Amino acid sequence: MSIRKLKKKVFSLLIQNNFTGGLEAIRRYPPRQVVNPLFSFILSGDELVKWRAVTAMGAVVADLAANEMESARVVMRRFIWNLNDESGGIGWGSPEAMGEIMARHHGLAAEYAKIIVSYIQPDGNFIEHELLQRGVLWGLGRLARARPRLVDGAAGFLRPYLESDDPTLRGLAAWTAGAIGDESTAPLLQRLLNDETTVNIFLAGRLVACPVSHLAKEALKSG
Structure with a gap:
């Protein structure tokens, strides 16, 4: 299947009414094949498409890590690079996807949990962009609900967000x-x-x- 056809197929599976079935179908593809289409859909301005792509990315990369851990690390490093000032981009959807992946795979969470925590640390890799901060908080919360011990101590950095003028951050x-x-x-x-x-x-x-x-x-x- 061509890259273009695969992208169209993945999109159709993301938007179908039965997303549970759509996700199962996406996971039947070789993980490395569907990662790139999912990267593009995480950037979607359509909230439904974006969040379903985040969910699918979490499942696909967790599946990938089960058999090809280094390939899964490459995906995680790509998200981290997207959030780096030097990347020249903004990194939309990257922290959400990181949180979803780590919630689904303990090994990746053990390696990368400190990175997502560092995005709210003033002396860490602090993310200043308010809209990206929303994604960081969601990703951190998603990870914390699955593996709270890995983010122990992160609560101390939540005060500025709990007191934010932005209600979504609060x-x-x-x-x-x-x-x-x-x-x-x-x-x-x-x-x-x-x-x-x-x-x-x-x-x-x-x-x-x-x-x-x-x-x-x-x-x-x-x-």
């Missing part, structure tokens, strides 16, 4: 704080219990509109 930070489960964030989460601003967040395979207060309340239950 909501994502609350969701991530709940995943990490560190009691140190409780006072900041308490302040968000009256924040009724609604934000969109990708949860359990779909985009959900949630008040920040709800995310904070759920996070406090987890802490």
Whole structure:
């Protein structure tokens, strides 16, 4: 199958109503073949396509790592490079994909969890772009929900996001704080219990509109 035909096929599988079946079909292709099409769809301005591509990338790269760990590392390094200032790009979708991959594969998570944490560390590889910060928080939260021990200590860097003027950052930070489960964030989460601003967040395979207060309340239950 030509690259162009494969890309069209992957796209059709991403947008079909039965995405569970679409994802299964994508995973039947050799992982290295579908990685590049998925890279392009992660950049999509269509939120449904973007998030389904993130989900598929996580599954495909985890499958790849099961048999070709070094090839999976190459994919992870590509995401990291995309987030590097020297790349000349912006790295849309890269932190989300990294988080999804690490949530699905322990070996890759053990190697790269510190990298995604470093994106919120002022003395680390801090990401300054606010829209990218949203992706970093989602990726960190996704990883934390699957493997909280690997991001132990990351809660200490969430304060600026929990106090952000951007409601989406506040909501994502609350969701991530709940995943990490560190009691140190409780006072900041308490302040968000009256924040009724609604934000969109990708949860359990779909985009959900949630008040920040709800995310904070759920996070406090987890802490």
